[in-house]
Amino acid sequence: xxxxxxxxxxxxxxxxxxxxxxxxxxxxxxxxxxxxxxxxxxxxxxxxxxxxxxxxxxxxxxxxxxxxxxxxxxxxxxxxxxxxxxxxxxxxxxxxxxxxxxxxxxxxxxxxxxxxxxxxxxxxxxxxxxxxxxxxxxxxxxxxxxxxxxxxxxxxxxxxxxxxxxxxxxxxxxxxxxxxxxxxxxxxxxxxxxxxxxxxxxxxxxxxxxxxxxxxxxxxxxxxx
Amino acid sequence: xxxxxxxxxxxxxxxxxxxxxxxxxxxxxxxxxxxxxxxxxxxxxxxxxxxxxxxxxxxxxxxxxxxxxxxxxxxxxxxxxxxxxxxxxxxxxxxxxxxxxxxxxxxxxxxxxxxxxxxxxxxxxxxxxxxxxxxxxxxxxxxxxxxxxxxxxxxxxxxxxxxxxxxxxxxxxxxxxxxxxxxxxxxxxxxxxxxxxxxxxxxxxxxxxxxxxxxxxxxxxxxxxxxxxxxxxxxxxxxxxxxxxxxxxxxxxxxxxxxxxxxxxxxxxxxxxxxxxxxxxxxxxxxxxxxxxxxxxxxxxxxxxxxxxxxxxxxxxxxxxxxxxxxxxxxxxxxxxxxxxxxxxxxxxxxxxxxxxxxxxxxxxxxxxxxxxxxxxxxxxxxxxxxxxxxxxxxxxxxxxxxxxxxxxxxxxxxxxxxxxxxxxxxxxxxxxxxxxxxxxxxxxxxxxxxxxx
Numbered sequence: 001x002x003x004x005x006x007x008x009x010x011x012x013x014x015x016x017x018x019x020x021x022x023x024x025x026x027x028x029x030x031x032x033x034x035x036x037x038x039x040x041x042x043x044x045x046x047x048x049x050x051x052x053x054x055x056x057x058x059x060x061x062x063x064x065x066x067x068x069x070x071x072x073x074x075x076x077x078x079x080x081x082x083x084x085x086x087x088x089x090x091x092x093x094x095x096x097x098x099x100x101x102x103x104x105x106x107x108x109x110x111x112x113x114x115x116x117x118x119x120x121x122x123x124x125x126x127x128x129x130x131x132x133x134x135x136x137x138x139x140x141x142x143x144x145x146x147x148x149x150x151x152x153x154x155x156x157x158x159x160x161x162x163x164x165x166x167x168x169x170x171x172x173x174x175x176x177x178x179x180x181x182x183x184x185x186x187x188x189x190x191x192x193x194x195x196x197x198x199x200x201x202x203x204x205x206x207x208x209x210x211x212x213x214x215x216x217x218x219x220x221x222x223x224x225x
Numbered sequence: 226x227x228x229x230x231x232x233x234x235x236x237x238x239x240x241x242x243x244x245x246x247x248x249x250x251x252x253x254x255x256x257x258x259x260x261x262x263x264x265x266x267x268x269x270x271x272x273x274x275x276x277x278x279x280x281x282x283x284x285x286x287x288x289x290x291x292x293x294x295x296x297x298x299x300x301x302x303x304x305x306x307x308x309x310x311x312x313x314x315x316x317x318x319x320x321x322x323x324x325x326x327x328x329x330x331x332x333x334x335x336x337x338x339x340x341x342x343x344x345x346x347x348x349x350x351x352x353x354x355x356x357x358x359x360x361x362x363x364x365x366x367x368x369x370x371x372x373x374x375x376x377x378x379x380x381x382x383x384x385x386x387x388x389x390x391x392x393x394x395x396x397x398x399x400x401x402x403x404x405x406x407x408x409x410x411x412x413x414x415x416x417x418x419x420x421x422x423x424x425x426x427x428x429x430x431x432x433x434x435x436x437x438x439x440x441x442x443x444x445x446x447x448x449x450x451x452x453x454x455x456x457x458x459x460x461x462x463x464x465x466x467x468x469x470x471x472x473x474x475x476x477x478x479x480x481x482x483x484x485x486x487x488x489x490x491x492x493x494x495x496x497x498x499x500x501x502x503x504x505x506x507x508x509x510x511x512x513x514x515x516x517x518x519x520x521x522x523x524x525x526x527x528x529x530x531x532x533x534x535x536x537x538x539x540x541x542x543x544x545x546x547x548x549x550x551x552x553x554x555x556x557x558x559x560x561x562x563x564x565x566x567x568x569x570x571x572x573x574x575x576x577x578x579x580x581x582x583x584x585x586x587x588x589x590x591x592x593x594x595x596x597x598x599x600x601x602x603x604x605x606x607x608x609x610x611x612x613x614x615x616x617x618x619x620x621x622x623x624x625x626x627x628x629x630x631x632x633x634x635x636x637x638x639x640x641x642x643x644x645x646x647x648x649x650x651x652x653x654x655x656x657x658x659x660x661x662x663x664x665x666x667x668x669x670x671x672x673x674x675x676x677x678x679x
Binding site for chain 1: 441442443444445446447448451478479480481482483484486488489490492493496497
C-alpha cells in the first residue's frame, strides 16, 4: 500500500521521532491529499526563486528536527510580501538550532480545521476532525471515528461538531466545499490504515477549508519511540 | 471453538470439592446444581469418599459418563494438570474458578492454559471468574442461592469482566423485570473473551439483546469487538469502567491529547450503534428497552401524562438525551381531542406532551395512545402513568399494552414503584412493555432505541 518513497521518508525520520513538515507534506501529496505549492529552500536563492515563480505573498516556516511546535518559538512567518522581507526571514529561520532549511509556500485561506489520526491501543487507527488552529485544545470541538471511514462518516462527524454551522454557510458566508473535505478525509483514512503502527499520531492542523477547496496548512507525523 | 457443551451442558464435573468444608466454592456449585438443575453432577477429589450422600470420584476419568462441563476449583498450580485431564477425557469445556493467575502477575501460568486449550480446541472461561448462569440449565456461581436474587429466564445475555458487577446486575435485572438468557463472568478472559462471546451470542437463538460490563480491551481488542458488533444484528449495550483521563501523560500531538481513551471508546461505540451505558442504572434501563424492542427509532417522542409536571420533566430529559418532542399537528390534536371524555376534552393539553390531567380515565389514555400510535409524527411513546389519579384503574397497564400489540409502535412507561401498583406494572411488563420507576429511566429506555445502524 505504501510506496517506496513514503517508506524511505519514514525510515530516515525515525531518528528524530517525527516527520518534518516538508516530508510530511510530501507523504500527504503522494496520498492524494492537497497541500499548497511549497519548497524546502536550503539557500536564500532557492527561497527567492520559489517566490518569484509562484508570486508574493509567501509563508515561511522553520524546518528543524528540534522544533516540533513552530508557532510557539515564532518559527512561522505569514504575509511575506517582498524580496527583502523574505531574505530577512530566511536568515532568521535558518539560524534556528538544527535548521535544515526554510519551508517557503503559498498562503492558503479558509476556516481552520484539524484532521488527525492516532493509533489507539484498543481500537487501532482512529480519525479525528474538528475546529482547528492554535486554540484546538481549548475549544475541544472534535469528532472521532474508528478508521476506515466513509464519506457518510465524514458528514456525520461534521454534523456532530458544535461549530458545524460555520461550515454550512453561517451568516451569509458561503459553505465550505464538503466534497473536498470528504475526499481529503477518505484519502487520509486510507493513508492511516496503510501506515498503521509505523506512526503513532498525525496532526494536520490547520487544514484550510473554503468554498473552493480543502488544503493542509501544516502537518506533523509523530513516530513511535 | 464450539461453546455448546460448555454453555449448555447436560453433565458437569466439579473438580476440587472439599470433603470437610461445605462452604468451599466447589461444594456450593456442586450442591446447588444437584438440587436445583436437571443436569447430572459429579464431584471429584483425589481422596475419594462421599459428599452429600453421593460418590466422590478420585479422578475425572473414573466418571462413567461423558462430561460436558468441568468446574475447576483447585489451586492455581494444579490447574494445568487438571485441564490436561479434562482434555484427555473429552470434556466439552471448563469454567476455571480458581484465582492466582494474571490478576496476581502469574501470566506465564495463565498463558500455559491458553496454549493447551488452543492446541486441543478446548474452550474454557476464566480463570478467576464465576462462570456461567443459564436460567433453568446450569449455575456455576459459587454463591449460595439464598444470598442472591436471580432474574427470570429471558432474552438478554449479560457478559461481565467482574463477577461482583454481574451479580449486582442480575439483581437489578430481577428488580427491573429483565429476563436473562445467560449470564457469563469472564474473569481474566484468558481464552474466551468479550469478542468470542459476542460472536457466539449473535447467533444464539435464545438471545435477542447483549449487554457487557468491561474494564478494558486488550491491544486492538476494541477494534475486534466493533467488527463483531457490526456483524451482529442484535442490539448491544456496553458499560465500561475506567473512564477517568490518565492524568499527567505528556502527549506531543493535538490528536493524541484530544483522542483520550474514553473519548475514543465513547465515540467509536456510537459510530457502530453500540449503546454506551454510563451507569449501572442506565445499563438496566437500556436492557429493559432492548429486551422488548430490537428495532431502532429516529427519536421523535410522544409523551402522554396525567400530570403537567411529569410531562415537563420528561421533555427536559428527552432534550438532554438527544430525543425530540415534536409539536403535534393541528389535525392530529383535534382528532385526539374528539376521542377524549367530554370532561377531559376542555382541559387536556394536546400539543405534546399530551396532558390528560388528573381527571383522565383509562379510556382517555388508551385513546391518546391509539392516536399517537397511528400517526407518523412520533415513533415512540413515553407513558407517564400515575395510579394515584382517581379515574385510572389497575387495568391500564394491560390495556395500553394492547395498543402496542395492535399498532406496533414502541412504548415505554413510568410508574411509581409502589407495591400497591404491582398489578398495573405487571400489566405492562408481562405484556413486554418496559416500565421504569424513574422518569429519566423511561426516557433512557426510549433513547436506547435511537442508535446508528452499522
